[in-house]
């Protein structure tokens with residue numbers, strides 16, 4: 001159980017600065033997800049937390065104590081690597097028990113803890129196997145087991161599910177989250193998959209180019225994205241972004257005429273971008289948006305209807321039973337409070 | 351196996367056998383020479399498949415140790431052809447220098463592969479550069495140095511010399527094996543609470559067994575066949591097989607049969623050594639391509 005705090009963290013590799021003045025607080029027992037595209041510094045931040053990478057500037061605090069110069073061994077942190085980093089010459093039980101063996105625990109106690117972890121992770125039948133004899137999902141669980149027996153203060157995960165197939169990923173997502181709810185260990189979890197972030201996180205930390213773009217609950221990020229970037233990153237299918245201007249107290253663009261959302265800071269004449277989530281819209285006989293149907297993609301539960309509006313692709317999610325034909329002209333509508341407006345130049349939410 | 355037509359397979363088999371025969375034939379001829387009488391060795395046409403086998407050459411070379419001869423009988427007015435102790439010298443030198451070279455280079459290679467220190471990259475080049483000088487250029491100064499510090503004509507002296515020459519190869523080869531092991535494995539063990547040395551001993555070393563075996567074989571073979579340094583740095587205390595082979599060339603002619611007998615006998619320990627590490631070796635030589 002621990003809190004983790006980053007105070008004005010700076011990181012450079014030689015002359016290249018990859019992280020600038022990053023500050024973040026992670027509460028005791030929280031499941032925090034670092035989310036962002038490739039190269040935005042998620043792994044770097046995680047490795048600094050573990051002590052595998054030096055911190056160039058600022059302070060890293062665990063439970064309020066400064067950790068910048070503390071050896072990884074003494075940080076009481078457990079980490080699951082993207083490639084699992086299992087010890088190939090040791091059987092599963094030794095992989096899981098290695099940290100306890102290093103700490104010179106009695107053999108019987110190690111055995112007990114390893115067996116308990118294996119039972120939780122469904123690995124009991126595989127304890128004598130070697131990592132190369134396991135499937136990807138089983139290896140992933142061994143890596144989890146290694147972290148579990150530690151009873152460490154903080155768990156760090158670096159894209160632990162990226163090597164698994166979609167079905168297994170969905171299952172492990174749930175298992176990891178359930179494990180966290182049981183152990184209540186402070187967890188920092190890195191991913192570039194927004195679905196993982198949305199489904200698992202207590203708190204999402206959205207990163208971009210070594211900076212934090214937005215911090216909040218999954219609902220915060222979905223319902224009130226702080227910037228164009230955040231709006232575009234979260235949600236599938238992606239949010240529709242339409243450039244336009246505020247004219248006569250309304251948003252105007254080619255083929256679209258929308259009321260302004262209540263409480264917006266947008267001013268008359270301003271160049272703004274409207275963000276409309278496909279799932280917030282409804283297809284109907286009347287509406288403020290008019291477009292020509294290009295294609296309807298069935299996803300199973302519903303369908304994503306692609307519209308051509310002034311040459312741009314526009315997606316509306318509709319129930320499966322709504323029938324649309326290509327080249328048909330349809331209307332779509334959205335409640336005003338669901339419209340997100342951003343300043344086109346700065347990307348900031350208005 | 352990949353599907354192919356019978357005729358194609360036959361052609362391939364014939365080619366394979368021909369190539370293998372090409373490599374094995376000299377070995378076969380050398381081995382049979384060891385069992386031939388001196389008069390028969392240079393018969394024209396050569397007796398390749400049929401000859402009168404004799405153990406005479408082996409008796410002369412290993413007579414005393416095999417119990418056929420007593421020391422004084424070995425010298426019927428010619429050179430001393432009794433070579434069993436020389437074989438022992440070779441074994442001591444080769445095993446000793448291989449063990450020492452591996453022990454040092456495995457630690458150095460791990461440090462070079464994993465630890466960040468100033469001049470790390472220059473260090474690798476520097477290690478390599480020590481092999482750029484021709485050995486002969488080193489042998490003469492080493493002769494005087496060894497004379498002064500008293501390592502002349504001793505096992506330790508030759509073992510150190512061979513270790514020295516093998517180190518660059520060992521360090522670079524093992525470094526490449528360590529480089530192939532993902533760094534995350536070390537890091538994971540460090541986070542798990544292990545010290546650097548424990549990580550090395552418990553986690554990395556067992557993974558690098560194949561690489562170590564491959565390196566050891568190369569070191570062993572080098573020492574087993576090295577000539578120049580043993581020639582210049584020994585007198586009577588010890589002589590390894592390659593050097594002593596030249597003593598079969600005498601003023602009254604060359605004892606080819608005896609030379610072949612020693613050569614055949616010298617293959618045995620090297621062969622045994624390779625056999626011993628073979629299981630690891632295959633893994634070592636294919637590491638990278640078969641990495642899981």
Ligand SMILES: Nc1ncnc2c1ncn2[C@@H]1O[C@H](COP(=O)(O)OP(=O)(O)OP(=O)(O)O)[C@@H](O)[C@H]1O
Nearest residue numbers: 013016018036037038039040041042043044045192
């Ligand atoms: N050892 C290094 N030397 C120099 N630059 C590095 C080094 N490691 C990472 N970087 C740079 O730091 C930035 C952040 O890298 P990082 O690995 O943290 O990205 P990431 O968010 O984890 O990306 P991914 O999702 O692809 O894993 C990148 O621009 C990368 O090029």
Ligand SMILES: [Mg+2]
Nearest residue numbers: 042043044158
């Ligand atoms: Mg990464």
